[in-house]
Amino acid sequence: MKILLVSMNSIHFRRWSDQLRDAGHEVFWFDILDQGYAPSMSWMTQITGWKKGFLRKRGRSFLKNKLPKLYNALVHKYDNLVEDAFAKALQEIQPDLVAHSFALYVSCTPILSVMNKNDVPWIYSSWGSDLFYYKNDPKFLKDIKAVLPRVNYMFVDCKRDHHIANKLGFNGSHLGVFPGGGGFDLELIENYKIPFENRNIIAVKGNHNRSGRALQVLKALEQLGEHIDHLEVIVFGATNSLILDFETDQIKNLTIKGLLNHDQILELFGESLIYIGNSNSDGMPNTLLEAICARVFPIQSNPGGATAEIIEHGKNGLLIEDCEDVLQIKEIIAKAINNTELLQQAVDFNAEQLVPHLERAFIKSNVLEAYSKIKC
Incomplete structure (x- = not known):
């Protein structure tokens, strides 16, 4: 043809x-x-x-x-x-x-x-x-x-x-x-993965623009304060000055990065415990799927019910229903960081049920x- x-x-x-x-x-x-x-x-x-x-x-x-x-x-x-x-x-x-x-x-x-x-x-x-x-x-x-x-x-x-x-x-x-x-190239992703129990990074997609709402995620993390002191927060793909210039004393271990190449993103995901993406209109974000392939626990906005097509809230990830609601986002993140059993069961489920169909x-x-x- x-x-x-x-x-x-x-x-x-x-x-x-x-x-x-x-x-x-x-x-x-x-x-x-x-x-x-x-x-x-x-x-x-x-x-x-x-x-x-x-x-x-x-x-x-x-x-x-x-x-x-x-x-x-x-x-x-x-x-x-x-x-x-x-x-x-x-x-x-x-x-x-x-x-x-x-x-x-x-x-x-x-x-x-x-x-x-x-x-x-x-x-x-x-x-x-x-x-x-x-x-x-x-x-x-x-x-x-x-x-x-x-x-x-x-x-x-x-x-x-x-x-x-x-x-x-x-x-x-x-x-x-x-x-x-x-x-997704699962063999390539495998090269970057470290054991899940050794991970301590929250990876935040840094888009803040017409649809991206990374600032709301940062404000939610800020309110969690000392509850996330044991974790490292890495924001990636930031291009908006609201994100690049974000400063706070409440997030102890915060790193904000601009655009990363694909290998750098895979390396970040391979070391991350939790991934957070927040948007008002995404379809099925490729970044979310790639994070899932890397055994990262997913927290993702759910515009129009799109993300709920693969994530069942509280089972294999968590859904943000209002991308503008900082308090709701805070409570969702808190639920994840305080529940090791949920995190482990979710990534195990995704590895078995979702990832093979994303290969x-x-x-x-x-x-x-x-x-x-x-x-x-």
Whole structure:
């Protein structure tokens, strides 16, 4: 099958698309943001370099920063439109399938006018906040309702988003619920794991932005004070100054780190006792799943019931039902740090019941089976 992938370049896209490598398909990638050739995906044919109509080699950043009005005028006049570039790619490639369009507002809406003029099958891969968050914005809701009826197939990372899609106009075939970046390399994760009884780190996902609510977690930990003096709190992936500059005398062993590479995250998880992620709109967070694979006890927000699809509160993790409620978050964390038996039983349950179904080869096999069911 000749497959044309449409996506921005991200680690999740690279991991997902790699499932198609050596699977017998001819794979193309239309770089929707034209971010440039990606050597790590050299195995597929890449459509890049389509956008720039002026200063193609150098000088654009300088012009954008120093003369933004002139820059915008030149962009409007000379740069190529995504619809035209995609239509050209579609015509030249003649794919059997347009696939993995994610996120909706990045990789679906901009090519909708072209897809409406063609009957080539189209897969949309729901991503994080695509539907749950953006359905509440009238402008984005209009786009969602325009895109979903044209989409023929759909991958989701949680059942919640499949239900939302059905309500908002999707009437195609559901291909399954899979992690947004494919499965996880359990052998690699194993290299970083230390015995659970030797762990004393609370790892906190440091996102604090439109959806991330790391500050509420830090405030909750602050209120726990001396009750967590025996633990080390490591915040990772912090980019917001509210987190980076957070100071307190109440968390004795606090370390705040910016963005980490993948190996550094795995090393952190392999040494962590508890993982905490807090957001107002995540689907099924890949970071949460990776922490579970590393035998970390999970505490995670539950927007729209997504996380409850794999975590039963009080059994194999704990759920934050109100991501803004510092007192509730404090009480949930306290329940975990004071219950060694709960922690051990939870990670044992997850290792036996969840982790085998998150393994990369297992997910890949199921994803490729889903592709084989597509009628082209």
